[in-house]
Amino acid sequence: MKFPTLPRIPLAWYNLRHDRPRLLVAVAGVTFAVLLMFMNLGFLGALVSTTTNFYDQFNGDIFLISPQSLEISTTKAFPRERLYQASGIEGVRQVMPLYTEYTLWKNPETKISRAMFVYAFNPSDPVFLMPELDTVKKRRALQQPNTAFIDRRSRPEFGPQTLGLETEADRRHVTVVGQYDLGGGFAADGTLIMSDQNFLRYFSPRPLTEVNLGLVLLDPGADAQRVKAALEDQLPADVEVYTKPEIILKESKYWIQTTSIGFIFGLGVLVSFVVGTVIVYQILYTDIRDHLREYATLKAIGYSGGYLFKTVIQEAILLALMGYVPGLALALGLYELAYNATAGTLPMRMTLFRVGFVFALTVLMCALSGLISVRKAVTADPAEVFA
Amino acid sequence: MSSALPIASGSPPDVPTTSTEASIQVRNLSYFFGRGDLRKQVLFDISLDLYPGQIVIMTGPSGSGKTTLLTLIGALRSATEGSLRVLGQELVGLGSRQLVEIRRNIGFIFQAHNLFESLTAAQNVEMAVELTGNFRGKRQQAVDILSQVGLAERADYKPAALSGGQKQRVAIARALVNQPQLILADEPTAALDKQSGRDVVTLMQQLAQEKGCTILMVTHDNRILDVADRIINLVDGRLESDASPQQYADAHAPKSLDQKMFMM
Numbered sequence: 079m080k081f082p083t084l085p086r087i088p089l090a091w092y093n094l095r096h097d098r099p100r101l102l103v104a105v106a107g108v109t110f111a112v113l114l115m116f117m118n119l120g121f122l123g124a125l126v127s128t129t130t131n132f133y134d135q136f137n138g139d140i141f142l143i144s145p146q147s148l149e150i151s152t153t154k155a156f157p158r159e160r161l162y163q164a165s166g167i168e169g170v171r172q173v174m175p176l177y178t179e180y181t182l183w184k185n186p187e188t189k190i191s192r193a194m195f196v197y198a199f200n201p202s203d204p205v206f207l208m209p210e211l212d213t214v215k216k217r218r219a220l221q222q223p224n225t226a227f228i229d230r231r232s233r234p235e236f237g238p239q240t241l242g243l244e245t246e247a248d249r250r251h252v253t254v255v256g257q258y259d260l261g262g263g264f265a266a267d268g269t270l271i272m273s274d275q276n277f278l279r280y281f282s283p284r285p286l287t288e289v290n291l292g293l294v295l296l297d298p299g300a301d302a303q304r305v306k307a308a309l310e311d312q313l314p315a316d317v318e319v320y321t322k323p324e325i326i327l328k329e330s331k332y333w334i335q336t337t338s339i340g341f342i343f344g345l346g347v348l349v350s351f352v353v354g355t356v357i358v359y360q361i362l363y364t365d366i367r368d369h370l371r372e373y374a375t376l377k378a379i380g381y382s383g384g385y386l387f388k389t390v391i392q393e394a395i396l397l398a399l400m401g402y403v404p405g406l407a408l409a410l411g412l413y414e415l416a417y418n419a420t421a422g423t424l425p426m427r428m429t430l431f432r433v434g435f436v437f438a439l440t441v442l443m444c445a446l447s448g449l450i451s452v453r454k455a456v457t458a459d460p461a462e463v464f465a
Numbered sequence: 466m467s468s469a470l471p472i473a474s475g476s477p478p479d480v481p482t483t484s485t486e487a488s489i490q491v492r493n494l495s496y497f498f499g500r501g502d503l504r505k506q507v508l509f510d511i512s513l514d515l516y517p518g519q520i521v522i523m524t525g526p527s528g529s530g531k532t533t534l535l536t537l538i539g540a541l542r543s544a545t546e547g548s549l550r551v552l553g554q555e556l557v558g559l560g561s562r563q564l565v566e567i568r569r570n571i572g573f574i575f576q577a578h579n580l581f582e583s584l585t586a587a588q589n590v591e592m593a594v595e596l597t598g599n600f601r602g603k604r605q606q607a608v609d610i611l612s613q614v615g616l617a618e619r620a621d622y623k624p625a626a627l628s629g630g631q632k633q634r635v636a637i638a639r640a641l642v643n644q645p646q647l648i649l650a651d652e653p654t655a656a657l658d659k660q661s662g663r664d665v666v667t668l669m670q671q672l673a674q675e676k677g678c679t680i681l682m683v684t685h686d687n688r689i690l691d692v693a694d695r696i697i698n699l700v701d702g703r704l705e706s707d708a709s710p711q712q713y714a715d716a717h718a719p720k721s722l723d724q725k726m727f728m729m
Binding site for chain 2: 085086087089092093095096369371372374375376377378379380381382460461463
C-alpha cells in the first residue's frame with residue numbers, strides 16, 4: 079500500500095505570485111496579445127463569412143460552376159445544356175440557372191453611376207430563400223419589363239431604395255419594385271435581382287444559354303455525395319460540381335489564400351503572436367535574472383537543470399492560462415460590440431475552432447518565450463553562488 | 466623566520482584516531498582557470514585530510530583560491546588533476562550529472578542567504594527535503610530543524626519579514642535538514658552583526674558535535690576563529706599553514722608581526 083505523495087512546492091506559481099504588479103503586467107500583456115489574435119481572426123472570419131453567406135440564401139443542394147470561375151462575381155459562363163444533362167441524373171429534382179453580370183447603376187440623387195452586381199433568374203424557379211422572394215406570387219413583380227429588386231445591404235452611395243423609384247441602369251430605364259437582404263460577396267458593393275427576361279434586355283446580346291451558376295435541388299433523401307459523383311461522371315470537364323459547404327469553402331479559400339485579405343489578417347495574428355512572445359519573454363527573463371542566485375543555489379544543493387527548465391516552462395504555461403481566459407472574455411464582448419455596431423452586417427462570431435486555435439497559439443507563444451529565456455536559468459553556474 | 470607554523474604536509478596537528486576515515490581526502494590537487502594562453506593555475510598541489518566532527522576554517526587573502534577549493538570539494542566544479550575524495554567518492558573525472566548526486570549529500574551555507582523571497586522559511590527548507598523524495602514528512606522536518614535554529618515561531622514568514630541573522634539561520638536550517646555528513650560554508654557571518662554571527666557559529670558548532678559531521682568554512686571573520694578545530698591558511702593557491710586556533714593566534718598576534726600578517 080503506497081501512500082499518495084504530497085505535491086512538490088509549486089515554485090513556479092509562488093515565483094509568479096510573489097511580485098503582484100509584475101504578474102499583473104505579464105497577464106495584461108498576454109491578454110492583450112490574445113485579444114489581438116482573436117480580433118484579427120474575428121475580422122478575417124467575418125469578412126470571409128460576408129463573402130460567402132449569400133450562399134445560405136441560395137436554394138441549391140449542389141452547384142455547377144465553370145472551372146474558370148474564381149468566385150461569384152468573377153465567373154465564366156458555361157452552356158445551359160449542362161443543366162439539362164444534370165436533370166437526367168437520378169436523385170436530381172430540379173435544376174435552375176442563375177445569371178450574373180455587372181451593371182452601372184445611377185444614383186437618382188447625385189447622378190453618379192457605380193458598378194452594381196446583378197443576379198438574374200427565371201421567376202418561376204425558387205432560386206432564393208429570402209422571405210421577399212420565396213413564393214411565385216412575391217416574385218411576380220419582377221416579370222414586368224425594366225424592373226428589379228434592390229439589396230438593402232447595397233452601399234448608401236447607390237442612393238435611395240424606395241419602392242417605385244426610377245433611375246437608370248446602363249442607360250436603360252429601371253424601376254425598383256422590391257427589396258431583400260443578400261449581399262454579393264466581397265467584390266460587390268451592391269446587388270440587384272431581376273428576371274431572366276429583363277436580364278436579356280439589359281445585357282443584350284448576352285444569351286440565356288450561357289449560365290454563370292447552376293443550382294441543383296435533390297430529391298428528399300438523396301445522398302448529395304452520390305449525386306455529386308454521378309454528376310461529375312456524366313458532365314464534361316467544362317463544369318465543376320460542388321455541394322453547398324464545398325462551394326462556400328472554395329470561395330473562402332479564394333479570398334483567404336489568393337487575395338491580400340488573408341495575408342493582411344494573417345499578418346495581424348502573426349504580429350500579435352510576436353508581441354505576446356516578446357512580452358512574456360521580457361517578464362520571464364527579468365524573473366530569471368532576479369532569481370538567478372536562488373536558481374544557482376537550487377543547483378548547488380542538488381537540483382538538476384531539468385527541474386529549473388520545468389519551473390520556467392511552468393511559469394510560461396501559467397501565464398498563458400491566466401492571460402487567455404480574460405482575453406477570451408474580452409474578445410467575446412468586443413465581438414458582440416462589433417456585431418451590434420455594424421447592425422449585423424459584420425458577423426463576428428466566436429467559433430469553437432477559433433477558441434481552440436488561439437488557445438494553442440497562446441500556449442505556443444508562452445512556451446516559446448519560456449524556451450528562449452530558460453537557457454539562462456539552466457546554465458546558471460552553481461559555483462557562482464560562492465563568488 | 467620566526468613563524469612556528471608547520472608547513473602543510475597532509476598530516477594535520479590534531480589527527481583523530483587513524484581508524485576514522487577522512488570525510489575529505491585531497492591529494493596533489495591542482496586546478497586551472499581558462500584555456501590555452503589564458504590558462505592560469507589557481508591551486509597548486511594541495512593535499513589535505515578532513516575528519517568527521519571537525520570544524521575547519523580556511524583563511525587566506527582574496528584571490529588565494531579558497532573559494533575555488535571550496536567549490537571543488539562541494540562538487541560545484543569538476544576537478545581534473547590530482548585526487549579529490551569526498552565522503553568516500555572520487556570526484557575527479559565525474560560528469561555533471563554525477564556531481565549533482567554528490568551535492569545532495571553536502572550542506573551548503575552561502576555568504577548571501579540565497580533564500581527564495583517568494584517562499585516562506587519552512588518552504589525554503591522544504592525545497593531541500595524534497596530532494597530526498599520525502600514529501601509526506603517534509604513540513605515536519607522543516608519545522609523541526611527551524612526549531613533547532615530557534616526559528617519555530619518564524620516558520621511561516623517570508624524572508625522579507627526576517628532579520629539578516631534569521632535569514633542566515635534559515636539558510637543553515639536548509640543546509641542541515643537532510644543531515645549531511647559534510648557542510649561547506651562561505652563567509653556565513655559576513656553579513657551579520659557580532660551577536661548574530663556568534664549565534665550562527667555556535668549553532669554550527671553544536672550541530673557539528675551532535676551529528677558528527679565535518680564543517681569546512683571559509684571566513685575572514687577573526688571573531689569566530691575560536692570555534693575551529695583547525696585553521697588552514699591558503700596563499701596564492703598553496704597550502705601555507707595548517708594549525709590549531711591557538712597556534713594560529715600566536716602566530717598572528719600583533720607582537721610577532723611578520724609578513725604573513727599583511728597577507729590576511
